[in-house]
Amino acid sequence: MDAPTFIHTTVLLQETVDAVFTRPDGTYVDGTFGRGGHSRALLAKLGPQGRLIAFDKDPAAIAAAQSGPDAITDPRFQICHTSFANAVEALAEIGVHQVDGVMLDLGVSSPQIDDPERGFSFRFDGPLDMRMDTTRGETAAEFLARADERLIAQVIRDYGEERFAVSISKAIVARRASGKPPRTTAELAQLVAGAVKTREAGQNPATRTFQALRILVNAELEELEQGLKAALALLAPGGHLAVISFHSLEDRIVKTFIAHESREEIDRRAPFAPPTRALRLAPLGRIKPSEGEVRGNPRSRSAVLRVAERVRSALEEGA
CATH class of the missing domain: 1.10.150.170 (Putative methyltransferase TM0872, insert domain)
Structure with a gap:
């Protein structure tokens, strides 16, 4: 008997890829591969020297990327079976210490929701599992x-x-x-x-x-916080961070993180002294799905895309 086929419609596809893309021959990270919608669209924009490294905790996502009719055979692409929270260490092992863009599509994918054996949805009866990494x-x-x-x-x-x-x-x-x-x-x-x-x-x-x-x-909120820190550590100056969240708890973490890293920290005891912590991100905007996308894919209704650019302040230059 053939394995069931699950359809995944990528949310905010072009908006995310356009937001994270800065140069054709750059190195990029897709921290939540899923079924690779964002990865495939970004690969289509990259030049011959470009590179894309994806991460996913779900063995089914890794299998979909590496084998079968939808496998990605592009030599500019590779995928790691681990959480993006571990990205700094995982990338260092393959000689990557800085990237030009990071995109994160948070939450659960349609294939995970629609497979009763995964236990993510009350719409189907199945084992109460819910692990992304089975x-x-x-x-x-x-x-x-x-x-x-x-x-x-x-x-x-x-x-x-x-x-x-x-x-x-x-x-x-x-x-x-x-x-x-x-x-x-x-x-x-x-x-x-x-x-x-x-x-x-x-x-x-x-x-x-x-x-x-x-x-x-899945320790999702803790891993999101760690993943955002990893993205900041990896992004080169001018690199872009693009994060899609689907509920208020996620979005609040992303919003707070970007706001915190877009402010310099001043020692109130010495207000005229140089900042003690550098401004490291510049917010670039907040994007919601269009009415047309929501009509075509109701699961996109709650999605929010937040984008920021990695900046290097004078404080970091002197470090």
């Missing part, structure tokens, strides 16, 4: 089987921004005490639906809980 780490089911009521509620509240987090946590722990902890996506979705009293029109009651568990299992 070769390591704790599954969502394993977390719910061992965490106490207070920790489960904290995760659902903080990562899902769910106001019924305590009720959901109580329901999960009560189900577990009966000897039947939730093991599948359908079981968890049903459990959450019974614990959530009201919900926004058109939104499944389990949406926020599933988001929270996925973020926890």
Whole structure:
């Protein structure tokens, strides 16, 4: 039996590639390869001396890049099976210490959502896994089987921004005490639906809980913070950072990071002394999908692309 085919529509494709591209023979990084939409479009813009290095934690994404009908055989391209949070070390191993652009497309890809075996979606019944890297780490089911009521509620509240987090946590722990902890996506979705009293029109009651568990299992926010620091360390002056986020927790981290790195730090005790920390990024803008893109791909509705340029201040020049 043939393996199922999952369709992925790349969000903000041209906008992201145009934002990150600075010169045809530069070296670029796609920190979240997914199914390679952004990578393929960027390769089409690169010159013969250009280079693109991609990262992904998902073995299925690595396999899609390296084999099968959609494999990328371009000699200017290579892919690493690791998180972009490890990019500085991973790139150093292949002799790359500076790049001209970094793009990050955060969150979960359509093939991950649409494959019941991955456990990312309540729309299909499947094992409650949610790991992007299926070769390591704790599954969502394993977390719910061992965490106490207070920790489960904290995760659902903080990562899902769910106001019924305590009720959901109580329901999960009560189900577990009966000897039947939730093991599948359908079981968890049903459990959450019974614990959530009201919900926004058109939104499944389990949406926020599933988001929270996925973020926890994959340490997404921590890896985003580490990945942004890695991008800053790698970008050459004039290089561009382009980051697509899909929910407020991600976007807040990206927005705060760019704002922080676009200010010099002054010692208030010596206001006329030179800055103690250099300005390192210049914001270039915030882009949302067009109405046409949202109509064609409803999953793009919440996407936000933030772009910044790496600058080198006088303080860094003197370092």
